[in-house]
Amino acid sequence: MDCIDSYPFYVEPFHVDFRGNIFFSILGNHMLNAAGNHSQKRGWGIAALNETRHTWVLSRLSIEMNEMPKEYEHCEVRTWVESVKRYFTNRNFSILRADGTPLGYARSIWAMIDLETRKPCDLISLYDGDILRYVVPEEENICPIEGYGRFHFREPELLCTIDTHYSDIDINGHVNSMKYIEHILDLFPRERFERQQVRRIEIAYKAESYFGDRLSFYCQPVSEVETGIEIRKHAVGKEHECSEEVVCHARICFTQDNNEH
């Protein structure tokens, strides 16, 4: 079996923003579908893993786009496994227009956890190292974007607090990973999107949040075009005690102003 799969998608009218660019959350969802199909075809899909009480958890995602797919365009996501470490696997993506033009790339890191203990599993010993068969040959691993940066937050400013609702929650009972991206981009005013485009999104998923959790969004501007975001949850436990925990760290990079191009 080839190591790289293609997941075609069509950019629907209501999947684009007011500039006509696909929403990052929609693009990310296509990528998750591509990853899910890719794993499933190789016997490592969530349904198969559930039988041995394991599942995949997305730990880190970086998407970097030179150009966004536009309304009515036919595009594809390609995905493959770059490498497998004991507790993590690196999965890469490319996003292409139907004519083959690359529009952008993405990197992701996934852990496998035991559903009972919620602890990470040793990927290499699982199923006798079967997963290593699916690592892409080095020369096919074309993903020319930066790796993960480190997040340094020093007294970030509280921008807003929201409660999580019905539409945020996926079938696992968690806030959907793409919904965090939606909420993060919703922090920026219209003028920002009129002047600049989002070029890169980097997000580290630290903890799950649930229906009814209160999320606080802390912001730390890094430069004219880059902002760090920390999301903390304020959960109320069974004993009514309150706790605060970091849910996500993210970094959003915009392009320079459009009129400077």
Next chain:
Amino acid sequence: MDCIDSYPFYVEPFHVDFRGNIFFSILGNHMLNAAGNHSQKRGWGIAALNETRHTWVLSRLSIEMNEMPKEYEHCEVRTWVESVKRYFTNRNFSILRADGTPLGYARSIWAMIDLETRKPCDLISLYDGDILRYVVPEEENICPIEGYGRFHFREPELLCTIDTHYSDIDINGHVNSMKYIEHILDLFPRERFERQQVRRIEIAYKAESYFGDRLSFYCQPVSEVETGIEIRKHAVGKEHECSEEVVCHARICFTQDNNEH
């Protein structure tokens, strides 16, 4: 040409709620796509209409589901034009599982407006009554759900106020019609969705809202299973004057408690 079109769809993993049912907003989006394709194939799509500076506006939508499409199911939306009045057209839908089991139905009312004046156009005189050719024969118009009710709001209670953000806005610069449905369902607590399922949603779109508008959600419980919602916008004009205007009226009907079945 047959009067009824089919739009197949697959229920993706992140398109379902924590109960495993497709989100109404996602189902509604499939219906809008089905309607768009149906019109386009008959020369009445938005792209063709834009050439004469006209467009379709969704005025009313009622969706009633006996059962919701579930994760990983293959389903289809069927759509057709029930009737054409001078200023409105009635478009109906059925939602079926791949094996042909009907899961639910929907009714919608659309107006055609002139993009310059924003006033409704006479649909029958436009293009010499061409649209009448696409009205379905009466015996094929199978849509066994209630028509539109009247909304009566008497001192509804203010539930919450939100600002509209980047993710709410579609390519026309308006809050996406399905986003109102998301925000409305987000008014209900987790316990409601654990106990009951949404059976019917009825929504009347009264005015557009835009990026940055502040929306207030007023609620009027009608019965144990039915709630009326009025959305008002507080827009700030160029002269900084404030105005309040009704954007939507909606009615949400839940099933009786699950444990009563």
